[in-house]
Amino acid sequence: MNHQVSKEQGDTNTGSLRSAYVEKLSETTRHWLEEDAKYFLHQALSTPVMNVLVKTEGAWIEDMQGRRYLDLHGNGVHNAGFSNPEVIAAVQQQLRHHLAFTPRRYTNIPAVELAKKLVAIIPDELTRVLFCPGGSEAIEMAVALAKHVTGRWKTVSYWDSYHGNGFQSSSIGGEEHFSVGMGPMMPGALHIEFPNYYRNPWALEEEEAIDEQYLRQLKIILQRNPDIAAIVAEPISATPVVPSQSYWQQIREICDAHGIFLIFDEIIEGLGRTGKWFACEHYVTPDVLVLGKSLGGGLLPLAGIVTKEKYNVLQHRSIGHFTHEKNPLSATAGLAAIHYIESHELVKNAATLGDYL
Ligand SMILES: Cc1ncc(COP(=O)(O)O)c(C=O)c1O
Incomplete structure (x- = not known):
């Protein structure tokens, strides 16, 4: 039986949509993604990461390029909001x-x-x-x-x-x-x-x-x-x-x-x-x-x-x-x-x- 991790998550995602997303990120962001990939022990569902966050506030997360995303997931920790x-x-x-x-x-x-x-x-x-x-x-x-x-x-x-x-x-x-x-x-x-x-x-x-x-x-x-x-x-x-x-x-x-x-x-x-x-x-x-x-x-x-x-x-x-x-x-x-x-x-x-x- 094939015990691959699902394609949406983790190191196994080598799909074109994923690479297209990463290519659009700024040079600085990509630098930090590479540093992350270099120093952390890789594991599925954690590596590679998608983006670098500089702020998490209320229901929002913000990346290095100032883009804000409404975080409907929040890993279940933000019942009172991030950085309350x-x-x-x-x-x-x-x-x-x-x-x-x-x-x-x-x-x-x-x-x-x-x-x-x-x-x-x-x-x-x-x-x-x-x-x-x-x-x-x-x-x-x-x-x-x-x-x-x-x-x-x-x-x-x-x-x-x-x-x-x-x-x-x-x-x-x-x-x-x-x-x-x-x-x-x-x-x-x-x-x-x-x-x-x-x-x-x-x-x-x-x-x-x-x-x-x-x-x-x-x-x-x-x-x-x-x-x-x-x-x-x-x-x-x-x-x-x-x-x-x-x-x-x-x-x-x-x-x-x-x-x-x-x-x-x-x-x-x-x-x-x-x-x-x-x-x-x-x-x-x-x-x-x-x-x-x-x-x-x-x-x-x-x-x-x-x-x-x-x-x-x-x-x-x-x-x-x-x-x-x-x-x-x-x-x-x-x-x-x-x-x-x-x-x-x-x-x-x-x-x-x-x-x-
Ligand atoms: C339902 C449930 N139980 C247990 C855990 C494990 O918690 P932790 O990641 O803090 O060890 C999680 C984490 O996602 C969870 O969602």
Whole structure:
């Protein structure tokens, strides 16, 4: 089987449209593209780059030739906008306090305040927070927590999903791009199909009947695997597919009946994008909610998990032993971004625009 990266992305794109685009760039821009290609280790989906940015502001990105593009993608980090002035001011103020890092076993006020704020805006049952630098790591923590609490080790997740580039997270993800050539991936990482109402393989039209077919795959797996620790999914697939309410309600019931963790990856869609603070509010409360990307205010790397009080039982183990676990600068940026989203009613705005679209 040919495991080439898709032609639209990465080093494999040697098409004429791509070269024509690069040829039109200024000499200075092309110089920096060459320097980038010379010094970075090449990898698909990152190399070669398309252009050089000199500014990212609000919803806009700007290149060296002064061209501005509306960034509808934003890598999921710009819920409060790139270079948000309130977020920048808060981080500058934090730097003036000379508290840019706290070594392990010390805490700091921004980290505590961010955890407290998240607990306040997240569904009631989720009360315990753990931070880390990136989304892939947050997924690792969520799965590790589920394994420790349940004493089981298998997972069920979805084909074609992406949950990060760590070993567990790429095993759980459903794209072969991140696992081919790696030898055996995490044992017990089982996959099913994500519900797709528009292109379901049975040509069914009723949501209920379609859900039943997709859930059948999970039920067969459960009959043969009593040792599932967690089901891991984006509640709304960023690809994008929006499952029915009943689909997640039934999965929630299955998880409760079998003692399985439901882990929702809201690294992209959390923090207001779906017209509620968190996408799970459209559906059911998971056992672990995973956040990232915009959590750092579009300025700094920050991710984390929020889980239930009853799972605060791992005092004897470390599942997220990260140097930047409670980075005060990242926490300040996150807190300022949440305040900005709140005071500018961006969650309501997302709902309004969503309805309009
Ligand atoms: C849904 C989802 N989960 C996890 C990740 C991994 O996050 P990070 O790139 O911060 O490791 C991403 C990143 O694109 C993502 O989109």
